[in-house]
Each structure stands twice: as C-alpha cells, then as structure tokens.
Amino acid sequence: MTTAHDLAARFGPALDTRPEILQEAAQDFGHLVRTEPLGVLRPRSATEIKDLLEFAGPRGIPVSARGGGHSMYGQGQADGGIVLDLRSLNRVGPVTDGQLTVQAGALWREVLAATLPHGRTPAVLTDYLGAGVGGVLSAGGLGGATHRHGLVADQVLELEVVTGAGEHRVCSPARHPELFHAVLAGLGQCAVIVSATLRLVPAPDRVRRYCLYYTDLARCLTDQRRLAEEQRFPYLEGQVRPSGEQDWQYMIEAVAPHDGPYPPDDSTLLAGLSYEPAALEAEDLGYGEFAHRVDTDEEVLRATGEWLHPHPWLNLLLPPDSAEHVVRAVLADAAFRDLRDTGLVLLYPVLSSRLRAPFFSRPSGEVLHLFAPLRTAPPGSPETVAAMVAANRAAYQLARSRGAVAYPVNALPLSDADWRDHYGSRWPAFAEAKHRYDPHLILGRGHGLRF
Ligand SMILES: Cc1cc2nc3c(=O)[nH]c(=O)nc-3n(C[C@H](O)[C@H](O)[C@H](O)COP(=O)(O)OP(=O)(O)OC[C@H]3O[C@@H](n4cnc5c(N)ncnc54)[C@H](O)[C@@H]3O)c2cc1C
Structure with missing residues (x-):
C-alpha cells in the first residue's frame, strides 16, 4: 500500500499535506460527505498531471480533479488518494476568431470577464459562474440557453487532456473523437481536462x-x-x-x-x-x-x-x-x-x-x-x-x-444497478471507454461509479 511517505518521496514539496489543506479537500459545497486525501497536488503543467497519473495508476491510488469545489456529495474528493487542485491551471484566453482556449481550473466568471470586452460570450452558461470550467464540462452544464444551443459541454471545439493511463492528448470531433466524447459530460472518469477551446457567440449589450x-x-x-x-x-x-x-x-x-x-x-x-x-x-x-x-x-x-x-x-x-x-x-x-x-x-x-x-x-x-x-x-x-x-x-x-x-450533480447515493440504469444502452460503451482510458480505475471515484 502506498503511504503518504511514499508520495512525499516521489512528489516532494509539490504535494501539500498540511492538515488544513487536507481538511479543505475533504469538503465540498454539499458539506454532506467528508473523505480526506493523502495529499493535494497543484499542477503547473500537463506534464505534472501526466507524472502523477503515471505514478498513481499502477499503484491504484485514487485521483480526483477539483476545480471550483462545488460538488454536492463528495464527487470531487479522493478518499486516501490525491486531489488534483486545478485552480493552479487557470489561464484564460486570448479571444481569437470567435473562440477561446481556457485552462480547466478557471472559473466561468473568469471566462466571461475575458470574453465580454470582445463583445462575446460562451453560447451557454450555467446560472452560477463560480464553478470551474473542468467541473461543468465533466457534468455537462445546463442553463437558460440549453433549449437553443445544448449543454455547456456541447460548445467545446477541442480539449487537451491527460487520460487516466497518463497519455497527454489533444482531442476534438475530428481527432481522437472517442476520447473527446468520453470526456465531455463524462464525470471525470476517463481523463483530466487540462484546457478547452470554447465556441463563443456575440453577447448582447x-x-x-x-x-x-x-x-x-x-x-x-x-x-x-x-x-x-x-x-x-x-x-x-x-x-x-x-x-x-x-x-x-x-x-x-x-x-x-x-x-x-x-x-x-x-x-x-x-x-x-x-x-x-x-x-x-x-x-x-x-x-x-x-x-x-x-x-x-x-x-x-x-x-x-x-x-x-x-x-x-x-x-x-x-x-x-x-x-x-x-x-x-x-x-x-x-x-x-x-x-x-x-x-x-x-x-x-x-x-x-x-x-x-x-x-x-x-x-x-x-x-x-x-x-x-x-x-x-x-x-x-x-x-x-x-x-x-x-x-x-x-x-x-x-x-x-x-x-x-x-442530472448527476446531486446529493443522491446511487447503487451499481442505478448507474447502469442511468446510462441504459450506453453503459457498455461508457464502461469500455473507462477501461480503455483509465485502466487502473483511479479517476473520479467520488462519483460512486464502479466498473
Ligand atoms: C450555486 C450552484 C449553482 C449551480 N448551477 C448550475 C447550473 O445552473 N447548471 C448546471 O449544469 N450546474 C450547476 N451547478 C452544478 C455545477 O455545475 C457542478 O456541481 C460542477 O461539477 C461544479 O464544478 P466545480 O469545478 O465547481 O466542482 P468540483 O467539485 O471541483 O468538480 C466537480 C467534478 O468535476 C470533475 N472535474 C473537475 N475538474 C475536472 C477536470 N479538469 N477534468 C476532469 N474532471 C473534472 C470531477 O469529477 C469533480 O468530481 C451549480 C452548482 C452550484 C453550487
């Protein structure tokens, strides 16, 4: 079993194990479930995420990506594992050709602050802008414009991700499409989103x-x-x-x-x-x-x-x-x-x-x-x-x-049978994607899915 000591030996001071930080990572907006990780890592690059996942995978160490921390029921927690605090990757912009590339730890209010001076906005926003880009894209993202434009996740043109297997990939509908589709509204099961390129539309004054x-x-x-x-x-x-x-x-x-x-x-x-x-x-x-x-x-x-x-x-x-x-x-x-x-x-x-x-x-x-x-x-x-x-x-x-x-951003315990029912005929494809991209099943365990 990997201990905090092993992790400290591998990641040194980059791994934050201060008690107050572990306590914070054991909480979320729901304040209903509380599980402490062994450490919190704030990556400065996709390479550091890759290093972590390559180390954690073969050792079976759970890893959860965290952005805004607005999960309701421990979905972003990593019991006895590592919370990857993506707020350290929060670069936004610039806006070019009606689109914007944003790192996954940015909050939606930071995205809008970058687009509005250009008279642009993401086509769909959630009601609350304090959630993280990666968190909303992995849930799907519903809002008042969904009846017209679909999910927030449907506005993504391209993703940069690191899979649970430690592969650093850029994916889109044309490039690694299976990975792209497994990550959007994929509950953080297959990969950690590093950055996303979003379609923008003109914003009304x-x-x-x-x-x-x-x-x-x-x-x-x-x-x-x-x-x-x-x-x-x-x-x-x-x-x-x-x-x-x-x-x-x-x-x-x-x-x-x-x-x-x-x-x-x-x-x-x-x-x-x-x-x-x-x-x-x-x-x-x-x-x-x-x-x-x-x-x-x-x-x-x-x-x-x-x-x-x-x-x-x-x-x-x-x-x-x-x-x-x-x-x-x-x-x-x-x-x-x-x-x-x-x-x-x-x-x-x-x-x-x-x-x-x-x-x-x-x-x-x-x-x-x-x-x-x-x-x-x-x-x-x-x-x-x-x-x-x-x-x-x-x-x-x-x-x-x-x-x-x-819509699985809930304080709602679900059994294995409930999850299979939730995905219906898409369950075999989802499970296949999980095994392919996260073969050690270390990502996003806080959602309670078992494969
Ligand atoms: C006040 C409030 C209002 C809300 N309003 C809406 C709304 O209008 N519409 C709507 O759709 N939702 C809404 N939500 C729900 C919110 O969109 C989800 O809870 C979302 O997942 C929160 O993202 P986060 O980054 O803040 O949370 P976190 O807890 O940090 O992350 C949530 C989950 O997302 C995944 N994740 C996070 N970052 C990444 C990443 N980089 N790569 C892969 N997976 C990642 C992880 O699985 C994590 O468990 C609201 C929530 C709150 C608290």
Whole structure:
C-alpha cells in the first residue's frame, strides 16, 4: 500500500499535506460527505498531471480533479488518494476568431470577464459562474440557453487532456473523437481536462428579462414547452415558488436581447401565453449584470452563513408526459415541505435534440424539464441531513419509475444497478471507454461509479 511517505518521496514539496489543506479537500459545497486525501497536488503543467497519473495508476491510488469545489456529495474528493487542485491551471484566453482556449481550473466568471470586452460570450452558461470550467464540462452544464444551443459541454471545439493511463492528448470531433466524447459530460472518469477551446457567440449589450407567473402548473408547463419549441427567447428558465401558506406558484423567466434603439416588442414576444397578466414583471439589465445575477445571492448567503451549510440538492430531468405528475408529487411530499423556507426550485424546459454529448443521459421525449429542488439543511443536524438525502432518494425513485433521469450533480447515493440504469444502452460503451482510458480505475471515484 502506498503511504503518504511514499508520495512525499516521489512528489516532494509539490504535494501539500498540511492538515488544513487536507481538511479543505475533504469538503465540498454539499458539506454532506467528508473523505480526506493523502495529499493535494497543484499542477503547473500537463506534464505534472501526466507524472502523477503515471505514478498513481499502477499503484491504484485514487485521483480526483477539483476545480471550483462545488460538488454536492463528495464527487470531487479522493478518499486516501490525491486531489488534483486545478485552480493552479487557470489561464484564460486570448479571444481569437470567435473562440477561446481556457485552462480547466478557471472559473466561468473568469471566462466571461475575458470574453465580454470582445463583445462575446460562451453560447451557454450555467446560472452560477463560480464553478470551474473542468467541473461543468465533466457534468455537462445546463442553463437558460440549453433549449437553443445544448449543454455547456456541447460548445467545446477541442480539449487537451491527460487520460487516466497518463497519455497527454489533444482531442476534438475530428481527432481522437472517442476520447473527446468520453470526456465531455463524462464525470471525470476517463481523463483530466487540462484546457478547452470554447465556441463563443456575440453577447448582447443589454437584455429584457420577463418573469411570467402562473397559478396552474399544467398551464406553465404548456407555455414552457411552447416557448422552447418555438425558440422565441434565447434564454428560458423557470422556478416554482411558495404562494401563501400552502400553495405554489410557477414562474417562467424568459430573456430577450435588447440591443439598438428599439426595445423588444413585448406583445409579440408574449403573445398567446396564459400567464397572469397582472403579475407580469419586466426589467432591463446589462448582459454582464444578468449573467452574474447569482453573485448577489451568493453574497447574501455567505453573509447569513447558509452558503456553508449542507446542501442536499437534487437535479432531475423529467420526460414530457410525466413532468406534471412528478413535480406535483414531490412538492406535495411532506419530506420536501422545508423547500418553502430554505429552498429554490428550478423548473425549465430543455430540448433533447440539442443535447449532443453522447454520455449525457436524458429521458426519452423531445421537450424535457429540469426539475431541481435545491435545499439547504441546518448545520449540526446529521439526522435532518440524512432524512433529506433519503427524501432525495425517494423522489428519484418515484421520478425514475415515470421515466426520469438524474442530472448527476446531486446529493443522491446511487447503487451499481442505478448507474447502469442511468446510462441504459450506453453503459457498455461508457464502461469500455473507462477501461480503455483509465485502466487502473483511479479517476473520479467520488462519483460512486464502479466498473
Ligand atoms: C450555486 C450552484 C449553482 C449551480 N448551477 C448550475 C447550473 O445552473 N447548471 C448546471 O449544469 N450546474 C450547476 N451547478 C452544478 C455545477 O455545475 C457542478 O456541481 C460542477 O461539477 C461544479 O464544478 P466545480 O469545478 O465547481 O466542482 P468540483 O467539485 O471541483 O468538480 C466537480 C467534478 O468535476 C470533475 N472535474 C473537475 N475538474 C475536472 C477536470 N479538469 N477534468 C476532469 N474532471 C473534472 C470531477 O469529477 C469533480 O468530481 C451549480 C452548482 C452550484 C453550487
């Protein structure tokens, strides 16, 4: 068995084993799972990643890539192994020919800061810009532009990676395509992403953001489907919010560019929808301000301390024919009652045909709904946390029995059988890619996949 002493002998001071650093690497945004590594390595180059993986592989030492550290359930931890802290590789840019090469440890807010002065933006961004480039690309990345452009990962033109076998490769749809497709939305199983070249699109100067409210879920879902299919807005999301003591209201957030002298034509954009007209909200924002909208929430939650509380979050992708049933059932479940006080519930449409990464699992049907009950647990109450994770599990099982699939950035324990079911007919190909590129099975064990 390799010990901390062996690792120190091989990597010297590059391997950080200070207790406070190990404790930090044993945590993530979820604050639910805690496993300590033997050391944290901050690579300065792809060669240092290669050296580590060549050493760790034959010795069976687990290695997890970590960027922003926003995993929910230990996915970025390396129990008794090495956490590869990629924040040391965070170079961004420059923007050339409408594209940008960025190192995997950069955060999305650093990417946007480099592209906006050129009037460009990644075509799809997640709601929160504090996550790492490698972390979002390995999850897939869903956002308000997904119904139009697909996943964040679908915007990647080329990747530089080091495979679990220690091979340093540049891959793209034309060059080592199997590796390229195994890495995007591949949960860090086959390779460590070193850098990615992203497609950019023109960024609007300003946007008009509409919030449309509904008292009836079915009407809201119908309008979500219609707006997604008609592609009326470049950005489309939505939420479920508490209304009064018992009820819920449903919201569509639709955003249109607001460039040039004339404002968007509200009546054309909103024609034929069945929202409550008296509750309509519309505001004009700079595009950068809109893209950074979650920063304010983060500041408030850091100030109240809730940002550091446990986050038993759940993200599900629902098929068209059971979305209404599953949303109603989960919201009616007493185990999710705390959502009314400490939660945020996302509910928005994505189009399956736009999701291109082959290993991104999705339900059948074209207009899918992301349904994400995102809860915060009180600190120092392991029983409450355990009950919330158990409720996630029950909601997942209910949703799965109706054809749903998890978006796997969750606080949700999954068995071997669950993972096989998650990948369905793509499991043999995914397992084959894993054995080929990470033959010692050392990468990304925190996700709980077993091959
Ligand atoms: C406040 C908040 C809002 C969010 N909003 C959205 C959203 O709108 N849409 C959405 O899709 N997701 C969203 N997420 C989820 C987020 O995208 C994922 O949790 C993502 O994996 C976090 O990346 P990270 O780098 O911050 O996390 P980390 O914990 O550092 O990494 C997560 C995992 O990614 C893999 N990984 C990281 N870096 C690399 C690399 N270089 N190479 C290979 N694999 C790597 C590893 O397997 C690691 O376990 C949100 C999360 C939070 C906390």
